[in-house]
Amino acid sequence: MNRTHKLSIILIAIVLIALFSAGCAEQQATTTTQPTEIKVGVIASLTGPASNVGKNMWQSAQVAADEINAKGGVSVGGAKVPLKLIVGDDESTQQGGQKAATQLITGDKVDILVGGYSSAVTSAYEQTVAEYKIPFVVTGASSPIITHRADIDTSYIFHHCPTTDTYGQYTTKFIDQVVRPAVNAKLGASADRPFRLALLYQDTAFGKGVQTAVNDTITKEKLNIVLVSQQSFKMGESDFRTPLTAIKAANPDAVYLGAFPNEGAPAITQGRRDIGLNTIYLNVENNDNAQFYKDLGQYGEGAIIESRFSPYTAPAGTIAQAQDTFKNAYYAKWGTYPDMMGASTYEGVYIATQAITNAGTTDKAKVRQALVDLNMPQIIEAMKGGTISFSKDYRESQFDLWMEQLSYNATIGECRPFIVWPDNLRVTGFVLPSWYTPGNA
């Protein structure tokens, strides 16, 4: 091998080493480069039938962002980085949701997503989220299919709100343990009289989830409850007179509504005022909303709401203080009170930023792993064990729930909620209103 040849080999080796080193340095720079801002996409229904709840979610997210930025921003790798929220309006439709998710992911290039209300809408754009592998903390859509479905990879999707399975089961047990004995006592009936329950549910993944949960709970727990009528309606419906007429004909002891607030309030009003169906109306948690109370007026008297956050009440203790602080901050910024979906979205922003902090990077896979490993103290809602973490199977956080009964306050012209169950949280007992008419069959 001559001198020139040797020199050539050395030069090639130097070039290769230099290129390899540069590649490593570039790769290192990629992973250690500090982001200039953390971009959190918030998907909410700012327009369309669900806009009341959607605005509450978006406004609550902004309260959380203000608090985080007031403390310097999000901690990433030891430095504070400003938090920027970008909203995507799903327009309360599947097409709108798809458009919003695509824009946030591919246009705005957000680091993580938070929000999602209607299960039907959210499940429509989940595929896009799965394809791009964007961590998504769902804070409103309550159908279990959000993380249980097997047709797409949902491993980047985390569920931070109780599912219809959870609260459907919880409400059915409340009916069995509290409402059923009270109705039997009023009738002077024996304890083995079957309770006559009717369902009025939205014909979507959410409403059908409630229906399935109630049916499954009655079967699995062998509860003495018979479903005398199961009526469905389209999302956004405002005329419930015919299904309520059918329900009344079935002589129910109570009606469980799987409905949004803009559906639940007119359903109860039409049931009490137009149909004369003077019964107990049980509502799912998303109805614990200031507009719901306003729309119900006196017709809400005696109604039940399963809840975990209310604009007007909270269980005594540290959670009440935390909720009050949030409500006051929200009121100071927006002049109204937040609702439950707002509360979980507020927490969702904190969860998202905590995951980025724990990951020390905005790398999607690492943020996802940080969410899997998350174990942070509860924020404003009571969590099982006092911490927010996601289950290993379907990535669902576990909430402590309660049941409220509404009482009409003639001075303000609206109902207000009082916790009646479980016993360790209740401030008063469940009562059947004087006008209540039980099923007579």
Next chain:
Amino acid sequence: MDAGILLQILFWGIYAGCIYILLATGLNLIFGVMKIVNFAHGEFLMLGAYITATLFLFSGINPYVIILFSMLALIGIGAVVERLCFRPILGTGKLNEIFLSIGLIYVIQNAAAMIWGDEWQSVKSPYAGITVPVGTLTVPLDYVIIMVVTAAILCGLYLFLNRTRTGREMRAASQNRKGAMLVGVNVERMDILSFGIGCALAAAAGTLWVVSGQVFNPYMGSIPAVKAFAIIILGGLGSIPGAIVGGLLYGVAENGAAYFLGGVWKDAISFVILIVVLVIRPTGLFGERGE
């Protein structure tokens, strides 16, 4: 099957039909005279609902009286929309009308959202809670008033179209536009008037929607507008008796379907009926060839 329940459902169907009748009659009047396709007609129902609700909340005046103010306001709004939007494109092709009216939907919805907010709202009728016997049924007074008001408006429209000179001119413009022009009818005046009256009928429908306790928001008009189109096709384009029969048929069919087949069939059944009728009688129930 309990006959009482069927009667009750029939009653709710007639109530729903009243709102459809007013909306579809207005749409038919506009189509009859101007031959335009206005997909934004539901937005005038929405505006009527908001105007009534706003006046009611601020003044406390009986909403069944406010319906007159609401209708007058929509005659004015309708006249402006006709003059500024539809007249310039009249006769330039159906596509222009369709896209213009779709554009109007967004403009009117967003304007309403800016003025009133886009959250759903509801108001309570002063007669809420009062019931009256109707045959074997006991029904809320509001629904009886709604049916009476609808009948009164239709009677008023009939008298206007048949007993006044302007009404006869409007019918002439509807039957033969060129012929009407030749005999001295100011068809542009008829256009603006029919558009205004059509919008006023939509406002009446919106008012009755509000007083019946249904929630409303700026996006409420789209689905009723689609149904109104289906009704006028079912009843026969340009036929006011067709709109009345079609509206009633839709109201009853929807509520019957919700009871017998489930709530998800409520909208679908209307279009099933439409398809069946068009297959059997392509001109609709009361339509004439050539419409």
